[in-house]
Amino acid sequence: MKLLKDFRPSSPSYQDKMAYTTLRFFSLVVIVLLLIMIGQLFFASREAFNEFGFAFITDDFWNPIDDEFGALPFIFGTVVTSLLALLIAGPVSVSVALYITEYLPKSLSNILGTFVELIAAVPSIIFGLWGLYYLAPFVKDTVTPALKSTLGFLPLFQGPSFGIGILTASIILAIMIIPTITSVAREVFRSVSILHKEAALGLGATKFEMIKIAVLKPSFSGIVGALVLGLGRALGETMAVAMVIGNTPQISKSIFAPASTMASVMANEYAEAESDLHLSALCLVGLLLFVVTFVVNLIARTIVWRQTKGRSKK
Amino acid sequence: MIRKLIILCAALSALSAHAMKINAAGASFPYAIYSKWFSEYSKQNPDVQFNYQPIGSGGGIRQLIKETVDFGASDAPMKEKDKKKAKWPVLHVPMVLGAVAIAYNHPEVKDQLKLDGPTLADIYLGKITKWNAPQIQKLNPEMKLPESDILVVRRADGSGTTKNFADYLVDVSSEWKQRVGTGKSLRWPTGIGAKGNDGVTSMVENTTGTITYMDLAHARKNNIKTVALKNKAGVYINPTVEAVSASAKGFTPKGKELTGSLINSADKDAYPISALTYILLPMVEKDQKRVEIYKFVEWAITKGQNYAKELFYAPLPEELSKKVVKKVKSL
Numbered sequence: 032m033k034l035l036k037d038f039r040p041s042s043p044s045y046q047d048k049m050a051y052t053t054l055r056f057f058s059l060v061v062i063v064l065l066l067i068m069i070g071q072l073f074f075a076s077r078e079a080f081n082e083f084g085f086a087f088i089t090d091d092f093w094n095p096i097d098d099e100f101g102a103l104p105f106i107f108g109t110v111v112t113s114l115l116a117l118l119i120a121g122p123v124s125v126s127v128a129l130y131i132t133e134y135l136p137k138s139l140s141n142i143l144g145t146f147v148e149l150i151a152a153v154p155s156i157i158f159g160l161w162g163l164y165y166l167a168p169f170v171k172d173t174v175t176p177a178l179k180s181t182l183g184f185l186p187l188f189q190g191p192s193f194g195i196g197i198l199t200a201s202i203i204l205a206i207m208i209i210p211t212i213t214s215v216a217r218e219v220f221r222s223v224s225i226l227h228k229e230a231a232l233g234l235g236a237t238k239f240e241m242i243k244i245a246v247l248k249p250s251f252s253g254i255v256g257a258l259v260l261g262l263g264r265a266l267g268e269t270m271a272v273a274m275v276i277g278n279t280p281q282i283s284k285s286i287f288a289p290a291s292t293m294a295s296v297m298a299n300e301y302a303e304a305e306s307d308l309h310l311s312a313l314c315l316v317g318l319l320l321f322v323v324t325f326v327v328n329l330i331a332r333t334i335v336w337r338q339t340k341g342r343s344k345k
Numbered sequence: 346m347i348r349k350l351i352i353l354c355a356a357l358s359a360l361s362a363h364a365m366k367i368n369a370a371g372a373s374f375p376y377a378i379y380s381k382w383f384s385e386y387s388k389q390n391p392d393v394q395f396n397y398q399p400i401g402s403g404g405g406i407r408q409l410i411k412e413t414v415d416f417g418a419s420d421a422p423m424k425e426k427d428k429k430k431a432k433w434p435v436l437h438v439p440m441v442l443g444a445v446a447i448a449y450n451h452p453e454v455k456d457q458l459k460l461d462g463p464t465l466a467d468i469y470l471g472k473i474t475k476w477n478a479p480q481i482q483k484l485n486p487e488m489k490l491p492e493s494d495i496l497v498v499r500r501a502d503g504s505g506t507t508k509n510f511a512d513y514l515v516d517v518s519s520e521w522k523q524r525v526g527t528g529k530s531l532r533w534p535t536g537i538g539a540k541g542n543d544g545v546t547s548m549v550e551n552t553t554g555t556i557t558y559m560d561l562a563h564a565r566k567n568n569i570k571t572v573a574l575k576n577k578a579g580v581y582i583n584p585t586v587e588a589v590s591a592s593a594k595g596f597t598p599k600g601k602e603l604t605g606s607l608i609n610s611a612d613k614d615a616y617p618i619s620a621l622t623y624i625l626l627p628m629v630e631k632d633q634k635r636v637e638i639y640k641f642v643e644w645a646i647t648k649g650q651n652y653a654k655e656l657f658y659a660p661l662p663e664e665l666s667k668k669v670v671k672k673v674k675s676l
Contacts (some may be wrong), residue, residue, distance in 0.1 A: 037645030094532035095503075096525070159540075163547050171552075193552060195495055195537050278501030289537050295501075299540065302401035303422070303529040305501025 069321070076315035078308060087315060093280040095300065101273035102319055104280035108290035109323065112197055112272065113265040115286070116204035121258055124212035131213075132220040141213040146219065151210035159274035162203045167194035168273055174198070175287060178239075192287035193277075198275040201286075204268055208261035215260055219253030220246055237342055259331035266324050269294040293320040352623055362528060364391065365637055370398040371405020371418030374505050375622045377416070378441055378658050382649050393637050403529070409435070409625055415640060420505030422604040432446070434628045436676075437604045437670060438642055439621040441650070442593055442659035445510045446564040446584040446594050447572035447618075449556040450549045452474060453491040456569070457583060461575035461601070462517025462609075462617070468495060470520060470558060471535035476554070498548045498557035501538030503529040509620045510558045510610045527613035558618075561589070562657035570642075578613035588616035589659035596665055603669060632655045643673050 079087065083100060090101020127147060131140045163251075171194030182188045223246050231241040239292050247254075248267045277289020278299060356442070376399040383395035400408070402419035410418035410430045423439050449458065464480045467473045472479055477490035480598045501506045501652060511527035525531055537557050539548045542563045549555045549569055562585050564571050573581040587630065592615035607619045624642060646669050648658035661669070 091643055092532065095530040096528040096532065135612055164542065164551070168551055191494075193537060193550070195539070273501065273540050277538070278540065279533070291501075291538070299502040299538075300530045301503075303403040303505070305503075305529060309530075 035238075036186050039280070061128055069125055070317045072240060072314060072321065076311055076318050079311035079315040082308060083312075087312075088319065091280075091282060095304070095309050098308045099178075100305055100309070100315075102293070102312075102316050104282050105293040105296050105316060106319065106323065108197070108276065108280075108283045108289060109266055109292040109294070109320065111290070112204055112276070112287075112292060113262055114202045115197065115201035116208060116265045117262050118202065118259060119205035120188060120212055122207045124257070124261070125216055125254060127209070128213045128216035128220055129242060129246070132217055133238075135248065144214070147210050147213045150206065150209075151214075155207065155268060155271040156274075158203055158207055159271040162275040167199050168200060168201070170199045171249065186284045187286055188220065190283070190285035191286050193289075195275055195277040196285075196287050196289045198286045199285075200272045200290075200292075203271050203275055205266045207268060207271065208264050212257045212261040215257035216250075217256055219250045222253075225248060255334050256330055259328060262327055262331075263324055265328065267270045267294055267320065269298045273298050291322075293317070350672070358370075360651070362674060364394045366394050366396060366633060367416075367634065367638060367641075368396050368414045369402050369405075369416045369418060369624075370408045370414045371625070372402045372420045372622055374420050374443055374503055375418065375658070377656050378653060381652050381656060382641075383644050384645060384656060385649070385652065390582055390621070390640075393641065395641075396423050401503070403503070407540060409627060412627075413476030415634060416627065418623065419625055420620060420622050421508055422623065423625065434445075436628055436672075437478065437623040437662065438626060438646070438673065439665065440624050440642075440662060441653050442563045442589050442607070442619055442621055443509075443660065444515070444584050444589040444612045444616055444620070445506055445558050445618040446561045447556065447574060449558055450552065450569065450570040451491065451493070451554055453489075454492035455488060456570045457554065457573045457581075458488070458570070459575070459581045460572045462513065465572075465574070466514045466521045468517030469497060469514065469522065469533075470518075471497070479588060493554050494525065496555045498545055498552075498555050499533055499536045499538055500542075500545060500558075501540050505529065505620075505622075506560050507531065508512070509618060512606065513618045514575045515639070516609045525659075534572035536669045554659070560657075561586075565657050574617050576613070576615055577609050577611050578618045580613055584618075585592055586654050586657065586659045588614060589619045590662055591615045592617070593621070593659075593662045593665055596662070598668065603672060626676075628676075629639065637675075639673055639676055643670055646670060646673075 067135040079100065083090070085100055087100065089103055091103040092099060092101050093104065094100070105277060131143055135143060171192055178188045182199065225243040228241055228247070236244060272292055272294035272304040276291060276295060276296060278291045279289040280291045280296070281288070282289065296319055297313050300309070303311050349384060376397070379397055382398060384446055385508040387394055397418075405419050406423055406427055407418040408414045410427065412432075422437060426437060428441070447450060447460065460481070464473065464484065467480065474495055475496055476491060476493045481548065482490055501577065508529045509524070511531060513525045514525070537548070539545045545557050545559050546563050546567050546569070549557050550567060564584070571584055573583050576582050588607040591612050592610035594612050594615070595610065596605060596607060598605055604621070607621060609617045611621065626638065626642070632664060646661060646666045650666065
């Protein structure tokens, strides 16, 4: 306490000034850090870019021994697993968020909300191990036969399954992004004006209709935002995916097949990369991942922005 | 409260200032025995403390060149290009031997399935896909092999184990040499990549029909069936600590360096996929710290070798360890 007293500023204007400078400083630090990181990533990946150019994105082989690198299989793996995860996690998360905000009494909703958020506190290596020891055998013995017998006519669900592959990775990712999407969607639903809800009910809507008209519709852009946040997390997830995806740089039609993602190849090969070109190619993959994440965010923001703009015009 | 903390910190730092801290980084494969050595050695010599980071051989070499560590460690000798980057000559000291076991899981295939190099290469090339393929049956006439698929499992992360395994395949199969080659990360023709020794182990334990390569310690500790591999003399050899040590019996270092390959050793008791793992000593000016490091290295390759077997590393054969001691003493 004594210490605090000494630092008490002499005048309010001084206090304001201090606060302003400090806050500005820290905000600038964050921006500068990001810029430095991007710059260094560019610098580190320059060699690979000079060697391969834009063919790096379209070439589908990865051969560290002969120093030939193309990132297409990794881009494929990242995008497919993340989208599949979003497809699984999206409906679940939105439903959970709706249930929490609209159906549960406050005390219970807090408990359920905390539980969902606790999933986010589980380290990703735990997810990876769990995926490897329990989910992969489960996918192999239960999920795959079920999918094959019902949807087996699609090439998507054909081919052998060893439990390790795109599907398992996507399920793990889905579980990992559920808390992110749920908690943002919850905030969005909570911010819906209670007057609108009461008005809908007053007009004779059932509870389900009320949710449809007064909650879901105005929250559309918020939900998209929540999904994008989840997608962002899925794109960059490394450890858990690396453990269950099978790490094979190939583009396959089947979701049972092994694949490889951008983040997982970096985690796998960086420590023991021997040639400078290999290291540089891995950095270029990192830069690409950054670009992919950036583009995804940009698209989503545009959707949100259009939606809100359209609404404010009305 | 804060004052007390400061005093405590000051006291702690004064205490630890007496102990000499030696930093090292490198290969993860010998980490188990290195940490055993470090802790045993520090018990006997409390003034010396080691801090070893198992960040991988490549990382160890990079850290060594950047001079952030006092010595490095690597499964493979440094390349000429890397040696040139370092400001001083680097001495490779072989510390212990390791082996790559071919492990598999199939309830209908008994332990110690016999395989030879070309057959193993064909499995990893994706040319042999069934357990009862004629090539495998021919090597195991007394076994009744099941007609099920072989699932090839391999390391996904860059690894010295992969390099040793691929070195062997290059040695026994010209097709492998041509199509794949050797390195810590490969462009694999077939199979599923699992992360780390633990990932590979759990894949094999959980999945019927799998075959993989892993370091001997992981295979033995988890009781996984291993292949008896045909060596250069034509004998089928189980991966045991003794057979691994035997592969270095005829090992004669070339010139000044103490490095060399033990792959497909000619000795009739030798297991064919064995390798030395090295500590990389920068030949900088001799100071107190250097003296302590040399003392430790000498201890590790003499008394320290007794700890190897329980951790499933193979001790250096006596002639070799004598040579190494002589070299280190001359520094």
